[in-house]
Amino acid sequence: MPTQARGWGTDAADQPLKPIDFERRDLRPTDVAIKITYAGICHSDLHTARNDWHGTKYPVIPGHEIVGRVTDVGPEVTKHKVGDVVAVGCMVDSCMECDQCTEGWEVFCRQGCTQTYNSPDRHTGEMTKGGYSDHIVVRDHFVCKVPAGMDEARVAPLLCAGITTYSPLHQYKVGKGSKVAVIGLGGLGHMGVKIAAALGAHVTMITTTPEKGEDARKLGAHDVIVSTDPEQMKAAATRFDFILNTIPVSHEIDGYLNLLGRSGRMVIVGALNPMPGFTGAQLIFWNRAVGGSAIGGIPETQEMLDFCAANDVYPECETIAMNEVNDAYERLLKNDVRYRFVIDMSRGL
Template sequence: MATTAEPRSEATTGPTKAKGWGTDAPDQPLRPMEFERRALRDDDVAIQITYAGICHSDLHTARNDWAGTQYPVIPGHEIVGKVTAVGSAVTRHRVGDTVAVGCMVDSCMACDQCLDGWEVFCREGCTQTYNSPDRRSGEITKGGYTDHIVVRDHFVCKVPDGMDEAKVAPLLCAGITTYSPLRQYGVGQGTKMAVVGLGGLGHMGVKLGVALGASVTIITTTPEKGEDARALGAEDVILSTDAAQMEAAATRFDFILNTVPVPHEIDGYLSLLGRSGRMVIVGALTQMPGFVGASLIWWNRAVGGSAIGGIPETQEMLDLCAEKGIYPEVEMIAMNEVNEAYERLLKNDVRYRFVIDMARGI
C-alpha cells in the first residue's frame, strides 16, 4: 500500500552498496558478489527486492549460450519489491509501494515504438535489466538476484493491492510473454486455442487463455502432464507423439501458442490450425528447422513470433491477474540454492517456476 512519505531526490541519495549473486565465467557457478548501484537520478526509483524469479534466459545468459554475456553478470529480470526512495521528478510511485520490474529498465522514450507503448522495440534498443549498457552511463546493468535495484520510474509497474507478493515475480516475464500474443491476436471467448509445451511459459499460457475465455488444449510429449494440464484449466490434452491424436485434431484450432524453448519441427503443429489460424512462437530463440510452404498456404495459415509486451501491456496483465486471481505455480528457494535450481531447470525438474525469497538470505 502506498504511503504519504515524501520522495527523496538524487541530491540526497548517493551510490549504494549492493549484494547479489552472479558468475564470472560461463563454466563457473553463481557466487555472492558486492557492487555499487548508481545514485538516484531525478526519474529513478530505488527498490528493496523481496522476490526474484528464475527464468531460462537467466541460465542461458549466465552460461553464455547466446554469446554476448559480459562478465561478471548478475541475472534476474522477474523482480518484486518495496520502494525505498524516489527521485525528485517521480510522481507515479511512493516510498512503501509494492512494485515490480521485468525484462527492461529503460529506452529512448521518444521513438514511435516507445510512444506507442512498445518500449521493448525501441528504435535505439531498450536497456535490458541485466547484461545491457545503461543509456546514460554505459555501465552494464545488473539484475534482480540482488538485495536492491535502481530503475527508471516508467519501467516500474505497480503490484495491485491484495496480490500474493511471493508469487508475482514470474508474471514479469513468463506472464507477459504469454499474455502479449493472446492480446495482440484477439484470443478470447470462443477461441479454440492450443498451447505447445507445459513448462514455465506454457502453464501461464493455459491460465491466461482460460481467463480470457478461450477453450484451451495442451499439446505435449509427456503423458504425465495431462493431469496437470487439466488442473490448470485445459479442456483437452494431445500427445504430439501419437499420430492418431494429431490427425484427429487437424484444423481444430484458431490459435496455437508455441512455448517450446528449443529448435523443433513445426509442420505437424501447423496442420492443427484451421482457416486463417495463427501459430505464435515465444520459446525458441535460436535457428529453427524449415517447414513446408504448403503448410501455410493451405488453409491460409500464418506463423509468427512475439516478445514480451511493453510497459502498458505489462501493467494490464498484472491488473488482470489480480482481478482473476491468476498466479504462476512456484517453488520458493533461498538465494544460496540458485546453482541447484539451475541444474534442476536444465532437467525440467520444476513445476513450474523457481522464485528466490530474499528474506531467506543473500
C-alpha cells in the same frame, strides 16, 4: 550518493554463482529505488550466466523478474511513492522518443532498450545488474504497480513468463469462444494455459508426455493431445484458431500447422534458434500464418498484472533461498521444477 548492494552473480561461464558486492547508482530525477523481496529465475538467467548466447559481460548478476517495495524516488517521480509494492521485468530504460517507445512497445526501441542485466546503461555505459540482489534502481516508467491484494511471493514470474504468454494472446484477441492450443507444458506453457483459460478460451494442451495431461487439466486445460500419437493429431486437424508454441528449442512445425483452421495463427514464443523448413502449402491452404512474439511493452505488462490480479492467475512456484540458486540452476537443466523458481530475498542473501 551511490549505494552499496549485495547480489549473487558469477565472474565466468564455468563458475557457480556467489555473493558479489557492488554499487548501485544514485537516483536520477526520474528513478525509483526498490528493495527486492522476490526474484524469479528464468531460463535466460542461466543462459546468460553460462554465456550460452556468447554475449555475457562478466561479472554478471542475473534476474529480470523482480518484486519489491519502493524505498526512495527521484524529484520528478509522480507515479510511485515510498512503500508501494512494485515490479520490474526484462527492461529498465529506453529512448522514450521513437515511435515504438511512444506507442508503448519499449521492448522494440529503435535505439535498443536497456535490459535489466548484462546491458549497457544508456547514460554511463556501465553494465546493468539484475534482481538477484538486495535492491535495484530503475527509471520510473519501467516500474509497474503490483495490484493490491496480490500474493507478492508469486508475482515475480509474471514479469517474464506471464507477459510473454499474455502478449500474443492479447494481440490476437483470444477470448470467449476461441479454440486455443498451447504446445509445451513448462514455465511458459503452464502460464499460457492459465491465461488463455482465464480469457475464456477453450484450451487444449499439446504435449509429447502423456503424464503431463493430468497437470494440464489442473492448470485449466479442457483437453490434451499427445503429439506423438498420429491418430490424435489427425483427429485434431483444422481444430484451432490460435496455437501458442512455447517449445524452447528448434523443432519442426508442419504437424502443428495442420491443426490450425481457416485464418489460424501460430505464434512462437520459445525457440530462438534456427528452425527447420516447413511446407508452404500448410500456410497457403486454410490461410494460416506463423509469427513470433517477445515480451510486451510497459503498458501491456501493467495490463497483464491487473488482469492476473482480477482473475486470480498466478504461476506455480517453488520458493527457494538465494544461496540455493546453483542447485536450482542444475534442476532447471533437468526440467526438475513445476513450474517456476522464485527466490525469497530475505533468505540466504
